[in-house]
Amino acid sequence: MKLIRTEDAVGQVLCHDITQIIPGVTKDAVFRKGHIVREEDIPVLLSVGKEHLYVWENDETKLHENDAAQILRQICQGENMEATEPKEGKIELIAACDGLFLAELERLRAINSLGEMMIATRPSGFVVKKGDKLCGTRVIPLVIEKEKMERAKQAAGEQPLLRLLPLKQKRYGVVTTGSEVAAGRITDQFTPVIQAKLAEFGCQMVSHVVLGDDNAAITAAIRQMLQEGCEMVFCTGGMSVDPDDKTPLAIRNTGARVISYGAPVLPGAMFLVSYMEDGRPVCGLPGCVMYAKRTIFDLALPRLLADEPITGEWLAGLGNGGLCLNCPECHFPNCGFGKGV
16 A cells, blocks of 8 residues: 555545544544545545555556456356445345245355455245345455456356246146045045145136045146146145055056156155156155144245256255254244255
């Protein structure tokens, strides 16, 4: 840094805060470290007794923190996001709509490993509301080498680090299975739970059948619902490994591509997810979805509604954080369930 006359400081970057004291009114920084001095700032600076200022020496190899922050913003910002104005090297991204928030974790780690810059996001894979804060970025020093910001851009790649996918209000069908339900020996308590969860997202159940443990009949029902235009089909019951449980076989016999039968999540280990050739999901829901407050279904459903494919890799990654603690008072999603790194 160097010391110069205040009148010569236009366009220079302050190296320290400038405090203004008005007795009985204020004692605060009138200009913050990193502020770029403007012509109209000169009288204010002189009025607080600053005839000389410490400023950063111009260096074509470096960027001011706010300019570097814009690069971090560009690296992060995807569609449906709004950015705050840069301040002291910080920029935040805000959700412009409700949706599923996703972050590319490997690239995020790579950028944060570079040093002298940081990107902090909310947990990836969860639903956010319009106006929610998605991430905060900051350049740590007042100035940073241009070469380091180029390395950040290379680590980020060409696609935004963050995505916000709007959730679709889909039409779905439910196939309730089990001889005990079909015969009327017990009441179907599963379907109302599904309806309640889907209603939170504005989805509508347009088809529902109750069947016994007949895999051919279950397969036919799934196909019929898809032919009638259901965008998703959920099968309840018959998802364990008991000989009478035929739902997984019935789903396979529709021609659906099974991504996984089983997930490292409790409650929800017996979850089955598959996709038809046209991309519509057919899922087998384990019994825990009926009675447990939060399960694998709560982690997978936003992806189904956002048309974000559920993959075996994603399911495998749920193991770390996939244990619900069944707290007496549930605070999901403001807890550790589903937030493995």
